[in-house]
Amino acid sequence: MLNNIEKKLIVIAGPTAIGKTDLAFQIAKQLNCAIISADSRQVFKETTIGTAKPSSAYLNEIPHYFINHVSIHQPYNAGLFGQEALNKINYLHQTNNYVIIVGGSGLYINAVLHGLDEFIEVPIQIRENLNATYKTHGLVYLQEQLKKLDPIYFKKIDIQNPQRMLRALEIITHTNKSYSSFLNKKQLQHPFKIQSYVLETDRENLYNRINVRVDCMINEGIVEEAQQLFQYKHCNALNTVGYKELFQYFDKNISIDQAILLIKQHTRQYAKRQITWFTHQNTFTKVLIDDAKKALELVVKQVNS
RNA sequence: GGUACCUUAGCUCAGUCGGUAGAGCAACAGACUGAAAAUCUGUGUGUCCCUGGUUCGAUUCCUGGAGGUACCA
Numbered sequence: 001m002l003n004n005i006e007k008k009l010i011v012i013a014g015p016t017a018i019g020k021t022d023l024a025f026q027i028a029k030q031l032n033c034a035i036i037s038a039d040s041r042q043v044f045k046e047t048t049i050g051t052a053k054p055s056s057a058y059l060n061e062i063p064h065y066f067i068n069h070v071s072i073h074q075p076y077n078a079g080l081f082g083q084e085a086l087n088k089i090n091y092l093h094q095t096n097n098y099v100i101i102v103g104g105s106g107l108y109i110n111a112v113l114h115g116l117d118e119f120i121e122v123p124i125q126i127r128e129n130l131n132a133t134y135k136t137h138g139l140v141y142l143q144e145q146l147k148k149l150d151p152i153y154f155k156k157i158d159i160q161n162p163q164r165m166l167r168a169l170e171i172i173t174h175t176n177k178s179y180s181s182f183l184n185k186k187q188l189q190h191p192f193k194i195q196s197y198v199l200e201t202d203r204e205n206l207y208n209r210i211n212v213r214v215d216c217m218i219n220e221g222i223v224e225e226a227q228q229l230f231q232y233k234h235c236n237a238l239n240t241v242g243y244k245e246l247f248q249y250f251d252k253n254i255s256i257d258q259a260i261l262l263i264k265q266h267t268r269q270y271a272k273r274q275i276t277w278f279t280h281q282n283t284f285t286k287v288l289i290d291d292a293k294k295a296l297e298l299v300v301k302q303v304n305s
Numbered sequence: 306g307g308u309a310c311c312u313u314a315g316c317u318c319a320g321u322c323g324g325u326a327g328a329g330c331a332a333c334a335g336a337c338u339g340a341a342a343a344u345c346u347g348u349g350u351g352u353c354c355c356u357g358g359u360u361c362g363a364u365u366c367c368u369g370g371a372g373g374u375a376c377c378a
Contacts, residue, residue, distance in 0.1 A: 079339035107341050116338050161345040241342045
C-alpha cells in the first residue's frame with residue numbers, strides 16, 4: 001500500500017543521437033530496473049541498423065521492452081503504444097519500484113504520460129479510401145468536408161495539413177460522430193511518480209554526433225539492410241530517415257554519396273523538430289549530456305532522493 | 306585559336322521590353338491527440354562576374370576583360 005508512493009517512472013527524452021540509449025542503460029544498471037523504449041521505429045523487428053537500436057550486449061544485460069515488438073507489416077501507432085506501455089509499466093512496478101522509459105518519439109511519450117483520448121480503431125480500408133479521395137479531389141475538398149462535418153474541429157486544426165484532416169475525417173466516417181466529440185480527455189492519474197529528463201547539448205556537438213552516427217550505420221551495413229527491405233518500401237514503417245534516401249539510391253535517382261549526405265541532413269532536421277517538441281514540454285528537467293558521468297550521477301541522485 | 310551560349314541567394318536556376326530582383330532546395334524558427342524518424346507552417350538570405358561607355362537612371366543595352374560549357378579547327 002505504502003509502496004505505491006515509491007513507485008517511479010523515469011523518463012529520458014531528447015533528440016536523436018544525443019546519447020539517450022547509453023544514459024538509460026547506465027541508469028538501469030544502477031537502479032537494477034527495466035527499460036521501455038518509446039521509439040516509433042525501434043518497435044519494428046526488421047529495422048535495426050537504421051534505427052540505432054541498443055546493442056545486443058545492452059539488450060542481454062538489461063530487459064528492454066518495445067524493441068523488436070512488432071513487424072513492419074503490422075500497423076502500429078501512438079495510441080497502441082500508450083496502452084501497451086502503461087500496462088507494461090504497471091506490471092513491472094509489481095516487482096520493482098523503478099521503470100525507465102527512454103525515447104525520442106514525443107507523441108509516444110505523451111501518450112504514456114498524459115494519455116490520448118479514446119478513439120475506436122478505424123479499419124484500414126477507410127483510410128485508404130480517404131487517401132484516394134484526397135489524391136483525386138485535393139486538399140480543398142477535404143477542408144470543405146471537415147468544415148461541414150465538424151466545424152468545431154475545423155477551426156482548431158491546421159487545415160493545411162492533409163494528415164490531420166484525413167485523421168479527423170476517418171474518425172467521422174467510421175463513427176458517424178464528429179471528431180471533436182471524442183476530445184474529452186480526463187487528467188490521467190498514475191499510481192506512480194514521474195521524473196522526466198530531456199538531454200541537451202549545443203547544436204554543433206549534436207550535429208557532429210549525427211554525422212558520426214550515420215557514417216557508423218554505413219559501416220555496420222545499413223545499405224544491405226535497406227536493400228532487403230526495398231521490396232516493402234510502401235510500408236509506413238519504412239517512411240523513415242535512412243531508409244527512404246537509400247530507396248532513392250536503389251531507384252537510381254541519386255548516388256550513394258548523395259544519399260548519405262541527405263540522411264545526415266534529414267536527421268539534423270528531425271533532431272531540430274524533436275528539440276522544438278521537448279523544449280515546449282515544460283515538465284522536463286534539462287540535463288546537459290556533455291559530461292556523461294555527471295549526467296548519470298545527477299539523475300540517479302534525484303531518483304533516489 | 307575561331308564561333309555560339311552561359312556567369313543572379315549557401316546550391317540549382319527564373320526574371321527584369323532600362324526604374325537595384327524572385328522560385329525550389331538548404332539554413333533558421335514554429336505547430337502537431339493513433340502515419341509522429343510522419344505531416345504541416347513561417348522567415349530572410351544578394352557588389353545580379355569585373356571594367357569602361359550610352360542614359361536622369363544599367364543587373365538588364367554596347368565595348369573590352371576574366372571564368373565556364375558546347376561545337377568547329
